[in-house]
Amino acid sequence: MKILIVEDEPKLITFLRKGLEEFGHEVTVSTDGETGELFALSKTFDALIIDINLPKQNGFDLLRNIRAKEVHTPAIILTAMSSLSDKEEGFEAGADDYLVKPFEFKELILRLKNITKRHSGETGSRILKLGTLTLDLNLKRAKRNDRKIPLTNKEFELLKYLFLNKSRVISRAELAENVWEQRFDTGTNTIDVYINFLRKKIDNGTEKKLLHTVVGMGYLFREEKDLP
Ligand code: CA
Numbered sequence: 001m002k003i004l005i006v007e008d009e010p011k012l013i014t015f016l017r018k019g020l021e022e023f024g025h026e027v028t029v030s031t032d033g034e035t036g037e038l039f040a041l042s043k044t045f046d047a048l049i050i051d052i053n054l055p056k057q058n059g060f061d062l063l064r065n066i067r068a069k070e071v072h073t074p075a076i077i078l079t080a081m082s083s084l085s086d087k088e089e090g091f092e093a094g095a096d097d098y099l100v101k102p103f104e105f106k107e108l109i110l111r112l113k114n115i116t117k118r119h120s121g122e123t124g125s126r127i128l129k130l131g132t133l134t135l136d137l138n139l140k141r142a143k144r145n146d147r148k149i150p151l152t153n154k155e156f157e158l159l160k161y162l163f164l165n166k167s168r169v170i171s172r173a174e175l176a177e178n179v180w181e182q183r184f185d186t187g188t189n190t191i192d193v194y195i196n197f198l199r200k201k202i203d204n205g206t207e208k209k210l211l212h213t214v215v216g217m218g219y220l221f222r223e224e225k226d227l228p
Pocket of ligand 1: 007008009051052053054
């Protein structure tokens with residue numbers, strides 16, 4: 001994911017950047033509330049991590065301003081301010097979550113995952129479509145043309161993730177983190193095995209393949225006969 005951090009404490013910035021990049025995220029940092037707002041307004045981020053006490057403009061005002069301009073990027077407030085009234089103000093300003101410093105990095109990751117999941121689930125229909133393949137998120141059922149495709153739970157989660165991230169290359173590490181919620185050793189082939197199961201189910205016997213391997217990079221889910 002692309003994550004914007006608005007934070008003015010250098011040590012914390014370094015810590016957050018390093019940790020998030022290890023999880024495969026792309027990090028942009030802004031050290032004051034005004035620049036942070038401008039970055040957030042660009043709508044190019046998947047999640048925002050926002051401090052409250054910031055130079056130029058505080059985090060509450062930043063959030064209020066971007067929400068007023070219809071920017072609904074999931075946002076988590078990360079602050080030392082721990083009173084209930086601060087939390088209330090944060091949620092009223094438009095935060096999706098609120099985490100008090102000091103915090104466990106793992107908890108930040110879990111909360112980020114949660115707010116971005118909730119967000120992507122909100123958008124649009126509960127039936128996802130790509131070409132002749134459909135995935136019903138309520139019934140957890142897939143169909144290709146009119147052929148029903150039985151899926152295991154894990155295959156469903158994997159296919160859903162592919163749908164929500166179609167038309168871009170998805171690395172194995174990203175799938176491990178988001179579908180298996182763990183980080184595999186680089187040697188394991190669990191993901192390839194699942195991808196192959198899924199590919200057989202959705203693509204076998206069809207003219208237009210949907211699930212492509214991008215050698216050395218990962219997978220690409222989109223409608224075409226061959227990769228360019
Ligand atoms: Ca601060």
